[in-house]
Amino acid sequence: MLELVNVTKTFNISGNKEDERTALDHINLQIEPGEFVTIIGGNGSGKSTTLNIVAGSLIPDSGKILLNGRDITKIPEYKRAAYFGRVFQDPMKGTAGDMSVLENMEVAFLRGRNHSPIKWGFKEKDKKFFIEELKRFDLGLEDRLNQKVGVMSGGQRQALTLLMATMRNKPTIKMMRRDYILFSGLPEEEARKEFDSFYDEKKLVLDEKLKTASSKEEKQRYKNEFEETIRNKFDLTKQILLLDEHTAALDPKTAKKVLELTDKIVRENQMTTLMVTHNMKDALTYGDRLIMFHLGHIILDVKGEEKKKLAVDDLLKMFEEADKKAESK
Ligand SMILES: Nc1ncnc2c1ncn2[C@@H]1O[C@H](COP(=O)(O)OP(=O)(O)OP(=O)(O)O)[C@@H](O)[C@H]1O
Ligand SMILES: [Mg+2]
Numbered sequence: 492m493l494e495l496v497n498v499t500k501t502f503n504i505s506g507n508k509e510d511e512r513t514a515l516d517h518i519n520l521q522i523e524p525g526e527f528v529t530i531i532g533g534n535g536s537g538k539s540t541t542l543n544i545v546a547g548s549l550i551p552d553s554g555k556i557l558l559n560g561r562d563i564t565k566i567p568e569y570k571r572a573a574y575f576g577r578v579f580q581d582p583m584k585g586t587a588g589d590m591s592v593l594e595n596m597e598v599a600f601l602r603g604r605n606h607s608p609i610k611w612g613f614k615e616k617d618k619k620f621f622i623e624e625l626k627r628f629d630l631g632l633e634d635r636l637n638q639k640v641g642v643m644s645g646g647q648r649q650a651l652t653l654l655m656a657t658m659r660n661k662p663t664i665k666m667m668r669r670d671y672i673l674f675s676g677l678p679e680e681e682a683r684k685e686f687d688s689f690y691d692e693k694k695l696v697l698d699e700k701l702k703t704a705s706s707k708e709e710k711q712r713y714k715n716e717f718e719e720t721i722r723n724k725f726d727l728t729k730q731i732l733l734l735d736e737h738t739a740a741l742d743p744k745t746a747k748k749v750l751e752l753t754d755k756i757v758r759e760n761q762m763t764t765l766m767v768t769h770n771m772k773d774a775l776t777y778g779d780r781l782i783m784f785h786l787g788h789i790i791l792d793v794k795g796e797e798k799k800k801l802a803v804d805d806l807l808k809m810f811e812e813a814d815k816k817a818e819s820k
Pocket of ligand 1: 502503504512513514532533534535536537538539540541784
């Protein structure tokens with residue numbers, strides 16, 4: 492579960508009190524694993540700030556961010572990166588224009604896996620996997636693997652960014668251990684013990700099996716089984732997807748395509764998702780929960796049937812009322 496507890500963030504560019512802006516005012520929010528939340532709200536209402544705080548690119552002035560009950564408020568962005576996939580409004584942001592489709596995917600694939608990409612070769616089977624993934628997008632990207640991303644349309648770049656943000660690369664055992672200790676929600680010592688004793692136990696079994704193995708293939712099979720057992724128990728990399736108006740710069744038809752793709756990826760992988768949009772129809776169509784921000788506060792939080800009953804007009808009325816209330820203060 493992802494939780495924001497009493498999160499407050501104030502910006503002050505000049506240092507003068509009158510320039511102070513409260514972007515988030517004591518925000519409390521609990522998001523269940525696998526929940527798909529759409530976020531709406533006027534300009535400057537605090538949507539992007541919320542996503543930035545969750546991802547760790549901003550640190551709140553007060554309050555906490557919890558992931559699986561674990562306080563991650565001060566964990567730096569790069570350490571959380573394996574858990575958060577992000578796509579921004581600007582198609583230029585998520586991909587490197589002077590690199591090819593394949594090179595971009597390679598970088599995304601290696602990110603969070605190992606700090607040194609050099610150590611980790613890019614394998615033929617990885618390439619095959621990427622091509623299969625790209626085909627699902629139906630944007631013809633699989634035929635343009637070696638083309639520079641810079642010459643592609645915004646929609647193609649955004650689709651690629653989405654894929655790169657959600658590519659689930661298998662972490663090494665060392666990384667799994669590190670992250671399990673960090674993010675499992677158990678006290679560190681307990682998490683470490685649990686990991687190590689399970690690992691040692693399975694390793695003994697593996698060593699016995701390796702002694703009896705008669706071929707290289709059989710040995711490899713045992714090693715793979717061993718890794719899979721560890722992974723099934725300890726791999727927490729069920730990513731949280733953060734989308735900040737990621738279809739806003741696209742034409743309506745491409746935006747729809749990318750949105751449908753988003754929905755598909757989110758559902759298939761049961762990803763916890765926060766999607767900011769200014770399109771109220773999209774906010775109602777997609778996701779299972781809808782949140783409305785207004786001047787750093789959450790003024791609406793609906794899910795399930797209640798969300799389904801809402802229409803764009805209802806949301807517009809709520810915006811108007813919130814504005815009136817704020818003006819009369
Ligand atoms: N880095 C920053 N420095 C100064 N002020 C900031 C910064 N980031 C955000 N703010 C201010 O915080 C408030 C909330 O901004 P935020 O970007 O979260 O709004 P938003 O809801 O994402 O708006 P939009 O719909 O325009 O993207 C605004 O008043 C904004 O000017
Ligand atoms: Mg924003």
